[in-house]
Amino acid sequence: MGVIWAIAKATYRESIRQRVLFVVLLLGLLLIGVTVAFSYLSTGEEFRFVVDFGLVGITLIGLGLAVILGGFMIPNEVDRRVIFTILSKPVSRWQYLFGKFVGAAGVILMLDLLMGIAFSVAYCVKHPLGFGGFTYMVPMALFAIYLQTLILLAVALALSTIATPIFTIFATGFVYVLGAVNSQVTYLGNRAESTGTKLVFLLLSKLIPAFTNFDLRSALLNNQPVEPAAMLNVVGYTALYAGLVLGISWILFHEREF
């Protein structure tokens, strides 16, 4: 545990200093700021706009963070040969990989918190009830986005152990898009007539992450509370999916030569 923590801490400290992350954070904050600035819409529409635009913005920024951190962390350490000095210590490859994941997850948490605070303020400013309109659903929606970002981080990190950063960026983006339309893929599978097509679609829908449940925008807008069981489901799904992806990447990384 100490080893994973040490690697995570060093990863966090190194990443948080990167200028590109600062730029991404500014972009996110700017996006949220801009949604507040629109004021020619009707009150209800303005609120809807803030929620839609803000949460989608935070999701996309999360995707960006996941590919930047997940895609470059390990290749950078391989290129600069820092990894020689780390893996020649009593550090297993699994500890290294997981430590990197935890460190990057910490960085994303930090930036998501900052964007989340900005979003919450924007939410209250545009909510008809003002600050009285704030519910626990706001942090829930943000938390679900964070979990989704962790899945993307795991995917990017896994790809980065065998692929170049550019490939990782595109492939992770592709996984994100497929994940967002997963319910449609399932739908197509169920509707398909031939068994073969059905199988392919259903298999694909199981392989790619299902992000539909992670999107709490409509629940937030329609003021529908989210059942604790549903939230737990999302947490469990994240642990399972990210765990499996990291497990597969460990198998690949285990045999990797430096």
Added chain:
Amino acid sequence: MAMVETPLVANPVAGTGQETVISCERLHKTYTTAFGELFRLPGVTALSDLNMEVFRGEVFAMIGPNGSGKTTTLKLLMGLIFPTRGACRLFGRNPKRDVSVKRRIGFMPDGPYFYGHLNGFELLEFYANLLGMDAARRKRRIPELLDMVGMTNRAKNRLRTYSKGMVQRIGLAHALLNDPEIVFLDEPTSGLDPIGARDIRDVVVRMKAEGKTVFLCSHFLTEIENLCDRVILLDRGRTLRYGALEELLVEPGKMRLTVSGASDALKDQLGKVGRLRRSSENRPSTDLILKDGPDIGAAVKLIQDAGAHLDSILPMRRTLEDVFMEAVQRTQADRPWDAIDADDAEDSPAAPAETPVATADGSEES
């Protein structure tokens, strides 16, 4: 006489009950890429059938020209890459399977690179954590090492502000954090000023005095010559020489008589018995190099009769550089090993070796 050139001088310590801490058995490494594997391209053979043992408490040097496979050997021992064939062991364990053996070693890579955003102290703390050192031990050990490598007053500066030599010094400190039983140093003096190079020497000497094992990879031969107990000489992955330094440096069957006050007439006479040369640049004496045996008696008699002074009779020694150059020369011209092997086969079909050579397991064959 190809076989004389073949490696493996008899290992003087084998069978004397010394503890083997590093061993390589027919260790072979061919680098391939995924692409190359797919199309069955031959790849780069960086190490062929390396057989070697290192014993506890010795300073062992691996020497060889650039690209001879020294770093490859170290990476195999560290579990950073894996053998194509054969095996390597640290304390009898496979470094790939058992990462815990790395708790007992230290490794300084060639031209080490570290996190630039940490300062010297934080960097050592990071590695101490990886080594599982507790807080009390860290607090004691880190300042001690910073002092030893002369980096105490730069400890609060970020690594990105360090010069190459300073990074090298921190690298040395990081390799010694856990007070390792074996320390591996890959080209430790590259990038260091003469003071730094002497500090490295001091570390090696001190570790040996403490009964630790030092594994040095270097091409600074004069430096190694005064430090190491045993040597392995590689060239493009093959072992050309392996054995105790003393045995490598002694020219078998040759003696050197040093004479002072020899007249020209005596020199003429001696020149018929052996080969004459000046002892060294600034000494007035003359060296006579001749075969061990009755010639020596004859030479001594000539010297005594002429009234000259016999300073010493010693086995003929070469420098490590001589050994290196001689061994490598034959294979230098960038010719593939296959061609050299083919030549050798033509020159002397199955010629028996002149001197006894040892196989890897220490048994002798002639």
